[in-house]
Amino acid sequence: MRANRHERAAQHRRRRLSLRVGIPVAVAAAAGLTYGTTLGVFGEDAQPRASAATGAGSAATSAAWADDVADGFASVNALGQKGTYGGRDGKTVTVKTLADLERYATASDPYVIVVAATITMNPKGKEIKVASDKTIVGSGTSGQIVGGGFFLGQGVHNVIIRNLTIRDSYAGTWNDKEHDFDAVQMDGAHHVWIDHNDLRHMADGLIDSRKDTTYLTVSWNKLSDNNKTFGIGWTENTTADITIHHNWLRETEQRNPSTDNVAHAHLYNNYLQDVAGTDITSSYGNYSRGNTKMVLENSYFEGLNNPVTKDSSASIVQRGNVFVGTSGRNESGGTAFDPKSYYSYTPDKAAEVPAKVKAGVGPRATLGTSASTSSSASASASAASTLTVAKDGSAQYKTVQAAINAVPTNNSSRVVVSIAAGTYRETVKIPANKPHVTLQGTGGSRKDTVIVYDNAAGTPKPDGSGNYGTSGSATVAAEADDFQARNLTISNDFDEKANQNLAGHQAVALRTAADKAYLDSVIVTGDQDTLLLDTAAKNKLGRAYIKNSYIVGNTDFIFGRATAVVDRSVITLKKRWDGTSQGYVTAPSTPADRKGFLITNTTVTGDVSARSFYLGRNWHAGGDASLTPQTTVRDSTLSAAIRPTPWSDMGGFPWKDDRFAEYKNTGAGSGPASGDRPQLTDAQAAGQEIGDWLGNWTPTP
Structure with missing residues (x-):
């Protein structure tokens, strides 16, 4: 719009463009707030129904x-x-x-x-x-x-x-x-x-x-x-x-x-x-x-x-x-x-x-979508069934796992496990042959319904067959495609201080190991290795979309080989068991032909010391040199807790050989481009949007 005679003078200056520091780009195309603060109304304001065909039809x-x-x-x-x-x-x-x-x-x-x-x-x-x-x-x-x-x-x-x-x-x-x-x-x-x-x-x-x-x-x-x-x-x-x-x-x-x-x-x-x-x-x-x-x-x-x-x-x-x-x-x-x-x-x-x-604000996942172009779960949303859980015995099941056990094998339509407010101390596994499952808390907030357990990697299994290991420690393990979780908390409250004798302190709250995992308005909280975003196998695609949520931890607490987006959420940094402030937000282990982690429109904050946390480090799981771990953090607010050199090596692999970058972040923890702080160019950023990560999948309830 042109200025007119009514417009008063404004102070102008040339805007400094993003500095151009090149980073590798994935070759596959389809792939301050704190924890506890009320974020208000999350989620979309419309529901999907059938719409247009693909192409110009x-x-x-x-x-x-x-x-x-x-x-x-x-x-x-x-x-x-x-x-x-x-x-x-x-x-x-x-x-x-x-x-x-x-x-x-x-x-x-x-x-x-x-x-x-x-x-x-x-x-x-x-x-x-x-x-x-x-x-x-x-x-x-x-x-x-x-x-x-x-x-x-x-x-x-x-x-x-x-x-x-x-x-x-x-x-x-x-x-x-x-x-x-x-x-x-x-x-x-x-x-x-x-x-x-x-x-x-x-x-x-x-x-x-x-x-x-x-x-x-x-x-x-x-x-x-x-x-x-x-x-x-x-x-x-x-x-x-x-x-x-x-x-x-x-x-x-x-x-x-x-x-x-x-x-x-x-x-x-x-x-x-x-x-x-x-x-x-x-x-x-x-x-x-x-x-x-x-x-x-x-x-x-x-x-x-x-x-x-x-x-x-x-x-x-x-x-x-x-x-x-x-x-x-x-x-x-x-x-x-x-x-x-x-x-x-x-x-x-x-x-x-x-x-x-x-x-x-901004585009909603449920606007402009249709049953004909969305997942099979959305296509059959009208036929969705509901299983109810309440620990006091007033519902169909007293435990979440009992409700999961009742889901038909190879079910073709959405099953909503509706969980009453309360704390459910149990582990939950959604096996690969039970897709289209939603865990839905029914309390007034995501803090009212809590699924929690305290296994760690070094915790011995009750049957004497060894320890759980990192992936086996998960409080909730979602191994089925099209898994969703809404309006609840998933937690691992393993006590590191009381268990110094254990060899492995990794303690997963949620593990996803399938495609099309959708987390909306949830809290995922733990210490080390809180959220494991994985795939069913190294050669299989596993996408996850997390929005309007809190993720809490201190060491590698968003990690794995999935193609995952964290959008419009709060990442909360917490101190270690001994009161020290040090840690890593992400530890991707991305295959070379996939995209890794995209954190966008998100606040990174927490009650920790300034310049004590890295945004991530490159996890070459099992020493696999063929991996090219990726994390992009863009359009987000970074607190002073983030180090001025926000990326770190891991396992002897230089992070600069992998894919780490930022774009237009703000806040005290943000910083200008340098050799130790790559920034995407505008052209690179245009290819690192949410749609580039999710490909042909539009997450819908």
Whole structure:
């Protein structure tokens, strides 16, 4: 978006690009918070149903997400449009190419367009001119638009842009005056819903709402790593009605948003964050300009300069906002309006906003997906059966293992083991011939249902046949494909201090040894070797996706040869049994033709000494020189506990011969690129996204 005469001067500087230190890239394509803090509502807000076919094909719309409609001002009946529902009345098509995306987005007929691949705009900066009555939605986390975006022109209406990652049209100049490369630009459109997207690193604006665009709702998006973020107005008229809620604006310099001549601007439950010590410093936060009337409520401002500003002619009514570490202008005044006279809404408490927004923004695994393209478990979700467990005898089974034993061998549909709140001191094994099992805690939080035991590698087996060994020490061992765990704690509480006589102190809480393991809103806690992410065999693929969860430990506590993603979670570092602070977060043992561990959008923290923990070391299991262990940590917050040289050798193998790197991490434990701290280039990072790790698998409940 171009600056106009109303925009006040901002401090600009050239952004320092990521330093380019090369690392090997895997050859296979398909492959501060602390523990105990309440993170708020985790998980998706829609459920999957059948949808489109693969390729550029079509199918009848039947997925629940395709029936979702906008809230806020986009829900208001006006200008001949009854709310915003996108292409719900048309066919559903799935696209994987730029040609197909443009073909359907510009068509006159209504369409639900499922983007199921990374699509690169050509030429760079291209903005597809979207026609009315369209839903453009990413398929799970795999829908990405690179190097361009979308344009909604005069009179275009009833458009939903949802669940996409739109990124990287940046042209090398931070305060770019030459390129108008936006993620979403609207000139005179109405009834538009922009929801659950990840928008970042564009040459101009992330969102431009211009020239009387109205009845717009922008919700649950992550907007980050950009100069000009979200501009509204570019008009002499004062007619637009706009709702902006539950968005995370992180490391954005200006227009957060800048709101010009808007009749009714309702901003609530947004999280604006400027992280100290980074290259990007906010110039201002929410800005009410011209004749705008703004209601700003229950939002959370952290570290911003001039968090709330207004022109003398504009109005801002503030209520319930929280300001932490902010400075400069924080203004209010004038009269505004009552949003509830236009639509219903219930704001969250401002103190809960950072955790809730971090957990909920961006693409959802269950949006844009369909039974026809997901796992067999999802395809038969309607036929899922439930087995109940309660230790007091009020359910079908008293132990979790008893319920697992009752699961039919080679079952073809999902079986949910519903576990009542309580502590279950037992070991649990889901054998390979019992796929599609979900362990589901039913308590109010993930801490209410706990499965715990205290075996270690050196613990003798009761039958005298030797010790358990590392993998055998697991409290829960999931050896079946399509395993899921939700809303519970899995723990190994082996007491190292009391068992110094034992030779092996590795004590696994959870071991996954199959493909498509999905952990959502769980706590996995232990000391050494907490979470073993393995495969059924060295030559077999084993993928795991962990989100909205806590992983706790001190030594090699995320380890194994699986292809695994830790997303939007908290990794908590803890001291050793003797009170010392030292350890390693990851110990991958990745085969050369696979991807290893990806940690993204995650906080690494803990009550340990500064500079005492490595992010990882290279485990060549059994001395196998053919392995090329891999860990990538990106877009995450690292506490001061992380060492300035965060990688370490293991077993005589130099870590520099393997695959370790970072990308755009922040926090006191982050650092610039060096020979001892490789950073991905932007081009390398584009090939190390969640979709690159999970391949053709979209995790769904």
